Amino acid sequence: VIVASISFMEAMLLMYLSYKGNLWEQIFQVSFLLEMLNTVPFIITIFWPPLRNLFIPVFLNCWLAKCALESMMNDLHRAIQRTHSAMFNQVLILICTLLCLVFTG
Known part of the structure; x- marks a missing residue:
């Protein structure tokens, strides 16, 4: 979960640094979507215990x-x-x- 949190922060920082005026273009990049798909469920499972058995x-x-x-x-x-x-x-x-x-x- 710690690695997922660090990876999430890195992805957000890279998105911010590579921002060129179009936010939707940054959000819908394949690498950013994959990063969010892989890290956000780990972070959610910290705060909501019933989802600890969630398939990630x-x-x-x-x-x-x-x-x-x-x-x-x-x-x-x-x-x-x-x-x-x-x-x-x-x-x-x-x-x-x-x-x-x-x-x-």
């Missing part, structure tokens, strides 16, 4: 990890002197997407 789809965090991997690969591709091709990055992201699909299924 924590396995959807793999999609958040995939988004983080994509951003890391993009940063790595910009930072290094292109020792890996763009095709390598795309294949790695494709493999991660397939693994996320299998894990979710």
